[in-house]
Amino acid sequence: MDFPSRPQPPLPVGVSACLTGAAVRYDGADAASSLPARELRGLVRLCGLCPEVGIGMGTPRPPIRLVGDSNSPRALRVDRPEVDVTDALSAFADAQNSFLEGVFGFIFMERSPSCGLSSVKVRAEVQGGPLRLDGRGVFARRVVESRPHLPVEESRRLWDPAQRDAFLTRIATFAHWHRLLDAGLTRLRLLEFHARHKYLLMAHSPVHYRRCGQLLSDLRGDFGAKGEGYFASLMEGLRRPATAAGHGNALAHMQGYFRGRLTKPEAARLAHVVERCRLGAASLDDARVLMLELLERHPHPYLQKQIYLERMPTPEA
Numbered sequence: 325m326d327f328p329s330r331p332q333p334p335l336p337v338g339v340s341a342c343l344t345g346a347a348v349r350y351d352g353a354d355a356a357s358s359l360p361a362r363e364l365r366g367l368v369r370l371c372g373l374c375p376e377v378g379i380g381m382g383t384p385r386p387p388i389r390l391v392g393d394s395n396s397p398r399a400l401r402v403d404r405p406e407v408d409v410t411d412a413l414s415a416f417a418d419a420q421n422s423f424l425e426g427v428f429g430f431i432f433m434e435r436s437p438s439c440g441l442s443s444v445k446v447r448a449e450v451q452g453g454p455l456r457l458d459g460r461g462v463f464a465r466r467v468v469e470s471r472p473h474l475p476v477e478e479s480r481r482l483w484d485p486a487q488r489d490a491f492l493t494r495i496a497t498f499a500h501w502h503r504l505l506d507a508g509l510t511r512l513r514l515l516e517f518h519a520r521h522k523y524l525l526m527a528h529s530p531v532h533y534r535r536c537g538q539l540l541s542d543l544r545g546d547f548g549a550k551g552e553g554y555f556a557s558l559m560e561g562l563r564r565p566a567t568a569a570g571h572g573n574a575l576a577h578m579q580g581y582f583r584g585r586l587t588k589p590e591a592a593r594l595a596h597v598v599e600r601c602r603l604g605a606a607s608l609d610d611a612r613v614l615m616l617e618l619l620e621r622h623p624h625p626y627l628q629k630q631i632y633l634e635r636m637p638t639p640e641a
Contacts, residue, residue, distance in 0.1 A: 327516050328507045331499040333637050334369040336426060340433035341372030343479050348374040352384040355433055358479045360488065366640030367492060371427055373420070375438045375463035379412040390437045390446045394458045397446050399437050405450040410462050413438055417466035428502070429475035429495040430467060431482065438463045441478045473498065473559050486565035489636065490528070494562050497521065497631075501555055509551050511543050518554070523632040525561050527574035532561025572602025575611050578627060585622045594618065609635060 342349050345356040364370075377383060388409060390397035401407040424430075433439040437459075444459035460468075468476060475494035481487045504517055518540055526533040539554045575598045582594060597614050600606035612633050619628055627633070 326507070327513060328500070328503040330496065330631070330634075331428075331503060333367045333496075335367070335428050335495055335499050336371055337368040337495060338423065338427040338430040339370045339372055340431065340436065340439045340479070341374035341377070342433055343431060344370050344372040346372055346374065348377050348383050350376070350381075350383075350385050350387040355479070358434065359431065360483050363488060363639050364482070367637055368429070368495065370431075371423070373423060375413050375416050376409075378416045379409060381409070388437050389450050390444055390459045390462075391448070391450055392446070394446045394456055397459055397462075399462045400450050402450055413462040414466045417463050417470070420467075424467065424471060424474070427474075428499040429477070429491065432461070432464050432476060432478050434478045434480045436461050436464075440464060441468075441476060473556060475559070490563060490565040492636065493524070493528075494559060497524075497558065497562060509548075511547065514543070514551055514554065515540060518558075519626070520629050520631050521558065523574040523578055523630050525558060526577065527566040527570040527632065529561035529564045530570070530573065532557050532564075536561070566608075568602060568604035571608050571611070572598065574632060575601055575615075578615065578630070578632075581624050581627050582618060582622065585624075586618065590618060590621075 339359070340355075342353075342355040343359040345354050347354045349355060361370075376385070376388070386401050386403040388399045388401055391400050391405075392398050397410075398408050399410045399413060401409070432441050434441075435444055437444060438461045440459070440461040441464050442460060443457045444461055446456045446459035447453045464476075467474070475491060475498050477487070477491045482491060501517070504513055507513070518536060522533070525536060535557050536554055539550060539557060543550055579594060579598050582591070586594065594614060597606055597611050601608060601611050612635055615627070615633060
């Protein structure tokens with residue numbers, strides 16, 4: 325079967341332009357220090373976009389604030405509250421179809437009234453009133469609503485290695501899925517895609533692993549809808565960072581494929597490494613290296629195609 329290969333990094337990712345070092349914030353500054361750029365170098369290609377500059381607000385400019393209901397706030401200028409830029413920001417997001425089609429994820433500037441994904445300040449009035457921290461930036465909200473499966477993350481969360489790895493995993497999976505769609509989604513290709521991602525998903529979320537298996541157990545009827553439902557569940561599961569216990573569970577299942585194929589010393593060594601991974605005393609790469617070494621001596625086609633055994637590329641120096 326002709327199956328599309330997995331795209332290789334660096335993969336294009338949209339990003340709030342201030343995070344790239346562009347001096348586009350309301351005060352004329354940038355926010356490059358908010359992004360772990362060194363940890364992402366060579367893994368993603370950052371494509372900057374500033375919605376506030378995009379709607380003609382200029383730099384520097386009067387700041388805006390979210391006002392009203394947290395579920396549908398208005399973005400108002402602080403110096404002139406009668407100036408409402410909510411619709412302009414939403415329209416700008418809608419006009420970025422070509423840009424968003426060309427990226428496999430988006431990194432948003434935290435707490436921004438245009439780009440923040442969560443915990444954005446929302447006020448009862450521009451100049452005061454009860455303050456809540458449950459808002460979402462206008463531009464970010466529109467992007468997420470229009471492209472619910474697009475991997476998105478806030479800059480501050482990417483400093484956490486587990487959150488960063490989960491985001492990079494979703495980007496790579498999203499890119500691979502769209503290459504699959506470009507080749508033409510068929511039942512065989514869908515089942516093969518799941519087979520290759522099976523243990524990756526298990527490590528992140530056993531719940532979604534089972535759910536995806538159930539979705540694929542009967543592909544009769546509206547195949548397009550079932551494929552869409554499968555991918556939605558897959559991406560939702562991969563959003564959960566994999567834990568040591570999750571890795572231990574996935575590795576133990578993979579370990580079963582070696583049963584009866586290894587020498588006693590090999591089997592003991594594998595069991596030891598899998599257990600140490602489960603306890604968080606060894607890294608996933610330790611288990612990957614060993615499994616790949618054993619697969620060279622004891623080939624197994626199903627294990628050899630597992631995305632989970634592909635080592636995460638390291639950032640460029």
